[in-house]
Amino acid sequence: MTLSQIQGFYKNQTVFITGSTGLLGKLVLRKLLTTCAPKKIYLLIRQHKGKSVEERLETLLDSADLRRDKSEFKGKIFAIKGDCGLPGLGISQDDRNTLVNETTCIIHIAATIKFNEHLRLAAYINVRAVQDLLHLAKEVRDLKAIVHVSTAFSNCNHKDLIKEQFYEPGMTATELLKMLESMNDEAITNTTPDVLGSWPNSYTFTKAVAENIIKNEAQDLPICIVRPAIVMGACQEQILF
Known part of the structure; x- marks a missing residue:
């Protein structure tokens, strides 16, 4: 069977994924493992x-419908302890060195998607984490691609x-x-409406700021x-919520 361009691209690649415990992250993880034959996958998990x-990680493999194939995939999946709400993604120096030396692809899915999230936390997870991830990406020795999910x-x-352009x-x-x-925090709460301006909530605003980081720094x-x-969810995919 002929591989698609995407399957061929990810074959034998080492992928670093953030947000793998969410719905979209689980689906991406499952698709990569079952159809793309990656070399390794590192997952940022807090x-x-x-x-x-x-x-x-064990719960994630079950909920991503990878239970039957767990033994086959286990040697390809590695957890990286971290937290997108912390500076530097909360990653240790040893784990950072591993990612720098081995990663070839990065898929950044992690975000807080609560519309009414406090602006500080929304900014740390949706904005600062993107900035920190780009700093990490610039150190990666053999980087082939980054996918940022906005x-x-x-x-x-x-x-x-x-349009498909930056704003x-x-x-x-x-x-x-x-x-x-x-x-x-109280002062931030009081000034949030003025900061958001024409954006309806902290989620959409911080995702817009994150795109601007990519424009300016990537x-x-x-x-x-x-x-x-x-x-x-999709009826063809057995992902457990």
Whole structure:
């Protein structure tokens, strides 16, 4: 059977994925493992609700419908302890060195998708994490591609047809993060409506700022932005919610 261009591209590649525990991340992980024959996959996973990274990895493999193939895929999947809400993605220096030396592709899916998320947390996860990921990507020795998952609603404040192009956000990532560091949570809450401007919520605003980071800081990287609309389950894919 002839491989598609995507299958051929990812064959024997070492892929670093953020956001693999979410619905879209599970589907991407499953598709890569079952159809693309990658060499390795590193997954950024944080400790959550008392579960270790290793325990969450086991749960992830089950929920991504990889239970029957777990033994086959286990040697290809490795957990990287981290957290997109922390500086530097919360990754240890040893794990960072591993990613720099081995990774060839990066798929950044992680985000907080709560519309009413506090602006500080939304900015840390949706903005600062992208900036930190690009810093990491620039150190990777054999980087072939980065896929950044944005949203179709990142520029929803534009009333005309939204084109496949960059749009200017209300402020740059540097301005936003500097402002947040100088304010307490209550002050941020009070000023959030003014900061958002024509954006309806912190989610769409921070995703717009993240795209601007890519425009300004990733010109020398092999990167693309995808803007999915509403993500739902598919009847053909047995992904457990």
